[in-house]
Amino acid sequence: xxWLSEHAAAAWAILAVLLAMAEIxxxxxxxxxxxxxxxxxxxxxxxxxxxxLQVGLALATAVGLLALVRPPMVKRLHxxxxxxxxxxxLIGARATVLREITPHQTGRVKxxxxxxxxxxxxxxxxxxxxxxxxxxxxxGATAYVLQRPELT
Numbered sequence: 001x002x003w004l005s006e007h008a009a010a011a012w013a014i015l016a017v018l019l020a021m022a023e024i025x026x027x028x029x030x031x032x033x034x035x036x037x038x039x040x041x042x043x044x045x046x047x048x049x050x051x052x053l054q055v056g057l058a059l060a061t062a063v064g065l066l067a068l069v070r071p072p073m074v075k076r077l078h079x080x081x082x083x084x085x086x087x088x089x090l091i092g093a094r095a096t097v098l099r100e101i102t103p104h105q106t107g108r109v110k111x112x113x114x115x116x117x118x119x120x121x122x123x124x125x126x127x128x129x130x131x132x133x134x135x136x137x138x139x140g141a142t143a144y145v146l147q148r149p150e151l152t
Contacts, residue, residue, distance in 0.1 A: 008041075008042075008045035008051060008054060009042050009043075009045035009046045010042075011045075012038050012039070012041040012042035012044075012045055012054065012058070013038075013039070013042040015035075015038040015041075016035045016036075016038035016039045016041075016042060017035075019031045019032070019034045019035035019038060020032055020035040023035065029070050029073055029074055029077075030066070030070070033062055033065035033066045033069065033070055034062050036061055036062065036065045037057075037058040037059060037060075037061040037062025037063075037065065038058055038062075039061075040057050040058055040061040041054045041055065041057060041058030041061075044057045044058070087138035088138075090111055090112075090116075090135045090138050090143060091135055091136065091137065091138065092134065092135065093111050093112060093134070093135045094132060094133070094134060094135075094148070095109040095110060095111040095116070095118070095132070095133050095134070095135055095143065095145060096109060096110045096130065096131075096132060096133075097109050097118070097127050097128065097129050097130060097131045097132075097133060097145075098110055098115065098129065099129060100126070100127065100128055100129050101118050101119060101120050101125070101126065101127040101145065102120070102126045102127075103120060103123055103124050103125065103126065106118060106119050106142065107119075107127070107129075109133060109135075109143060109145060111135060111143060116141070116142070116143045117141055117142045117143070118133070118142065118143045118144070118145050119142050119143075119144050119145075120144070120145065120146075121136040121137065121144040121145055121146040122146065125146075125147065127145065127147045131147050131148075132147075132148045133145035133146060133147050133148060134146050134148055
């Protein structure tokens with residue numbers, strides 16, 4: 001038995017650790033995928049696989065990780081948060097009716113500490129003062145609201 005076959009698992013493990021450490025510097029999620037392949041090579045060596053099979057498994061694993069795991073991880077890391085601003089941020093917000101809203105007259109609601117002109121989302125709704133509503137749409141400076149069902 002030669003030195004390589006006796007110490008192959010240790011060599012693969014050292015390679016995996018070195019690649020993982022280098023990944024800390026690069027932060028490209030490339031070297032860590034290669035480290036995963038080296039880890040599989042170490043496991044193959046531990047179970048006594050021939051060196052050629054160890055290399056094949058390490059390469060297959062690294063290529064698989066690079067092709068299947070890395071792209072969605074990079075996409076997720078580079079995507080920003082879904083930030084809603086302005087009127088779009090109000091959609092789905094809960095509000096309190098300050099002045100009755102009728103089909104023929106706008107009312108007033110309080111949304112997150114601000115007063116807004118409001119109209120009923122459903123054209124024939126009348127929403128009394130004090131009711132809790134959800135903002136469904138904002139058009140211009142008018143919030144279109146839908147009364148929340150009362151839970152009893």
